[in-house]
Amino acid sequence: MNTHSRITAVLGLGSPHGDDQFGWSVVDALTHCRRALPSIHVRLVKLRHPIDVISWINDQTQVHLIDAAVGCPIDQVLRLRCKVPTEWRTIECLPAKGTHDLSLGTVLGTAESLDKPIESVTLWLGPAQQCSPIQLMSARTAEAVDACARKLEQTIRGAGPLADPNSHLTPQSVPPSARAGAVTRAEDFDGEMPDSRIDLER
Amino acid sequence: MSSERIITVRALTRVEGEGALHVRLDGDEVEDVRLSIYEAPRFFEAFLRERSIEDVPDLTARICGICPVAYQMSSVHALEAALGITITPTIRRLRRLMYCGEWIESHSLHVFLLHAADFFGCASGIELARQFPQQVNDGLQIKQAGNALLEVLGGRAIHPVNVRIGGFHRLPAAGELTALLPKLREARSAAIAAADWIAEFEFPACEFECEWVALTHPDEYPMNAGLIGSTRFPAIEVDEFEDHFEETQVHHSTALHATRRERQTPYLLGPLSRLNLNRDRLRKPAREIAQRLLPQRVIHNRFLSIAARLVEIVHCLDEAIESIQDYRAEGEASCRYAARSGRGCAATEAPRGTLYHAYEISDDGRVRRAKIVPPTSQNQRQIETDLAHFLPAVLDQPDDQIALSCEKLIRSYDPCISCSTHFLKLTMERR
Structure with a gap:
C-alpha cells in the first residue's frame, strides 16, 4: 500500500462536560495551528459518540483518536497503539454516559469483528478528573490539551515519535488497567512507557 | 412465611x-x-429563564447528544408560535429533512447495533458484528447517511448550530444536498434489504394493551406538525397538551412521570405509537415493509419496535431523497420577526416520541418561563406497568x-x- 496517499484523521471524542472536553479541545488547538499541518491530507474532526469513529477506520486513513481518561496520570498524556492488541485491549469500559453505552472499547471491538484495520488507530488519552455537566476543564487537563496538541502536530508533520518506524510500545509498557468508556479510564498505571507518555511541562 | x-x-x-x-x-x-x-436534574427549564430567545435552540440542543434536532425543533416551533411567525414551505421541508437525518441516525444505531443483538443472544454489538458483519456494516452505512444530512443542514453533526427562530442561519446550497444522494440511495437499498433479516427474528410475546399517543397529521407522516392523537381518546390541539397530560414528581426518580391528567393513566410514545396512528401516511416502500413485518391492526408487542424503527428509516430515506431532488435554494433563510411578549407551545416527534415545549416570552425577547416534557419521562410510568405485566x-x-x-x-x-x-x-x- 502506498502510505503517501493515506489521509490522517484526528478525531477528538468528547462532550461539553468538564474534562471530557479534552478531545474536542485538542482538535480546536490543532485547528488554530492548521497552517503548520499538511493541508490536504489532514482531517480534524470532533465527535460526540465513539460509534462514529468506526467509519474512519479504513485502509486509507491513519486515525489519531483523542479522548479523556479517568485514571490517566494527571501530569501525562498516554499514547496507545491499536496495532499492539495488548495495548488497546487493556482499555476497560466504564459505565458510560455516551451513545447508548457503546463505549470506545466496544466500538474498537466491533471494528475488529468487522475486519476493519484497527492497527491504523492510535489513542491519545488525556487526564480527566471531573466531567460535571457544562463545567470548565480542570487546569491540569487544559495543560494536557496543549501538550497533546503539540505532540500530535509534531507527529503529523513527521517529527514525532510515530514517524520513527522503530518506535513502538512494548506490551510490558502498557498500563495494566487502562479503562475506556465514553469517558476513558486509565488507572493503576505504574509501568515505564518512555514512548507512550507525554509529560506535561511545569 | x-x-x-x-x-x-x-x-x-x-x-x-x-x-x-x-x-x-x-x-x-x-x-x-x-x-x-x-x-x-439538569435544570434546563430554570436556566433558560431570562436568556434571549435566540439562545434557546442552541441551548436546548445540549439537552441530548442523541436527539438534539428534536429539542431544537420543538423549541423553535414553540417560540415561533409565541411570536406569530409562519415559516415558508421551503424552511418547513428543510426542517423535516433535518428530522429525517436524526431519525435515520438514531434508529439505525438502535436497530443494527443495540437492539438486534437481543434477538440472537449476543451480549454486545461486537458479537453481533461477528455473526452478521454484512448487516452491521449496512447499519453503519445507513447511520452515516443520517449523520451526513445533519452535517449539511445543521452545520455539524454534533449539536447542530444552523437552526434559528424563523428558519435557518443559512440555507444549504443545492449542490451540498445533491452530493448526498448516492449515499442516501445506497442507504435506502440497505435498509430495504434489512427487512429480510428482521423478518426472520423471533419476537417474544409481549402483547399488553395500552394507550398509544403520537402526533397525527392528515397529509404526512408526523414529525413537527399535527394534532396529538391517541388510540383511546380524541385527538387534541398541541396547545391543549397541559390540559390533558400532567407531570408528577415521584419519590424514586429524578425524572418527572407523566400521566393522563384526569385518569392518572400511563401512555406510550415512540415509533410504534406513530405507526399505530399514522400507518397510512407512510411512503410506499415503508408501507410495504410495515405490511410485511407488522400486524395489520394496533400493534401492542413492544419487541416489534425494532421493525417499526426500520420502517421509519426507510420512510425517512425515501422522503430525504425526494426532498433533495426537489430542493431549490430560493428565498430567505429565515423569516424576520420582532420580539414581543407571548406564549407558545409545540410538540414534535423525537425518535423516541412526542417532545413538548412551551415558552412564555417578554417584550424584550427573553424567556420568562420554559416547560420541556421529553418522551422518555412520559414513557416511564407505562414502562413500569409493562414490566409488571411482563414479569x-x-x-x-x-x-x-x-x-x-x-x-x-x-x-x-x-x-x-x-x-x-x-x-x-x-x-x-x-x-
Missing part, C-alpha cells in the same frame, strides 16, 4: 443514561416495579435470566434517560 430474594443487575447496557430498576415480588405476585432515574411470564427462570429479560424489554423502548433528566441497575426483591 415470607422469604426475600434479591436479584441485582449492576449494569443494564445499551440504553442511554443512568438509572435503576427495582422489582419487589411476593411469591409469584409482582408487588412493585419502580424505574428509578437517579441522574441529577409473571418469566418468574420461573433463574434470577439472572429474569434480569436479562427485563433488560431486553426496557431496551425495546430505546429509552433516553439522559434526556429525561442517565445505565440502569436492576434490584429484585422476592418475598
Whole structure:
C-alpha cells in the first residue's frame, strides 16, 4: 500500500462536560495551528459518540483518536497503539454516559469483528478528573490539551515519535488497567512507557 | 412465611443514561416495579429563564447528544408560535429533512447495533458484528447517511448550530444536498434489504394493551406538525397538551412521570405509537415493509419496535431523497420577526416520541418561563406497568435470566434517560 496517499484523521471524542472536553479541545488547538499541518491530507474532526469513529477506520486513513481518561496520570498524556492488541485491549469500559453505552472499547471491538484495520488507530488519552455537566476543564487537563496538541502536530508533520518506524510500545509498557468508556479510564498505571507518555511541562 | 430474594443487575447496557430498576415480588405476585432515574436534574427549564430567545435552540440542543434536532425543533416551533411567525414551505421541508437525518441516525444505531443483538443472544454489538458483519456494516452505512444530512443542514453533526427562530442561519446550497444522494440511495437499498433479516427474528410475546399517543397529521407522516392523537381518546390541539397530560414528581426518580391528567393513566410514545396512528401516511416502500413485518391492526408487542424503527428509516430515506431532488435554494433563510411578549407551545416527534415545549416570552425577547416534557419521562410510568405485566411470564427462570429479560424489554423502548433528566441497575426483591 502506498502510505503517501493515506489521509490522517484526528478525531477528538468528547462532550461539553468538564474534562471530557479534552478531545474536542485538542482538535480546536490543532485547528488554530492548521497552517503548520499538511493541508490536504489532514482531517480534524470532533465527535460526540465513539460509534462514529468506526467509519474512519479504513485502509486509507491513519486515525489519531483523542479522548479523556479517568485514571490517566494527571501530569501525562498516554499514547496507545491499536496495532499492539495488548495495548488497546487493556482499555476497560466504564459505565458510560455516551451513545447508548457503546463505549470506545466496544466500538474498537466491533471494528475488529468487522475486519476493519484497527492497527491504523492510535489513542491519545488525556487526564480527566471531573466531567460535571457544562463545567470548565480542570487546569491540569487544559495543560494536557496543549501538550497533546503539540505532540500530535509534531507527529503529523513527521517529527514525532510515530514517524520513527522503530518506535513502538512494548506490551510490558502498557498500563495494566487502562479503562475506556465514553469517558476513558486509565488507572493503576505504574509501568515505564518512555514512548507512550507525554509529560506535561511545569 | 415470607422469604426475600434479591436479584441485582449492576449494569443494564445499551440504553442511554443512568438509572435503576427495582422489582419487589411476593411469591409469584409482582408487588412493585419502580424505574428509578437517579441522574441529577439538569435544570434546563430554570436556566433558560431570562436568556434571549435566540439562545434557546442552541441551548436546548445540549439537552441530548442523541436527539438534539428534536429539542431544537420543538423549541423553535414553540417560540415561533409565541411570536406569530409562519415559516415558508421551503424552511418547513428543510426542517423535516433535518428530522429525517436524526431519525435515520438514531434508529439505525438502535436497530443494527443495540437492539438486534437481543434477538440472537449476543451480549454486545461486537458479537453481533461477528455473526452478521454484512448487516452491521449496512447499519453503519445507513447511520452515516443520517449523520451526513445533519452535517449539511445543521452545520455539524454534533449539536447542530444552523437552526434559528424563523428558519435557518443559512440555507444549504443545492449542490451540498445533491452530493448526498448516492449515499442516501445506497442507504435506502440497505435498509430495504434489512427487512429480510428482521423478518426472520423471533419476537417474544409481549402483547399488553395500552394507550398509544403520537402526533397525527392528515397529509404526512408526523414529525413537527399535527394534532396529538391517541388510540383511546380524541385527538387534541398541541396547545391543549397541559390540559390533558400532567407531570408528577415521584419519590424514586429524578425524572418527572407523566400521566393522563384526569385518569392518572400511563401512555406510550415512540415509533410504534406513530405507526399505530399514522400507518397510512407512510411512503410506499415503508408501507410495504410495515405490511410485511407488522400486524395489520394496533400493534401492542413492544419487541416489534425494532421493525417499526426500520420502517421509519426507510420512510425517512425515501422522503430525504425526494426532498433533495426537489430542493431549490430560493428565498430567505429565515423569516424576520420582532420580539414581543407571548406564549407558545409545540410538540414534535423525537425518535423516541412526542417532545413538548412551551415558552412564555417578554417584550424584550427573553424567556420568562420554559416547560420541556421529553418522551422518555412520559414513557416511564407505562414502562413500569409493562414490566409488571411482563414479569409473571418469566418468574420461573433463574434470577439472572429474569434480569436479562427485563433488560431486553426496557431496551425495546430505546429509552433516553439522559434526556429525561442517565445505565440502569436492576434490584429484585422476592418475598
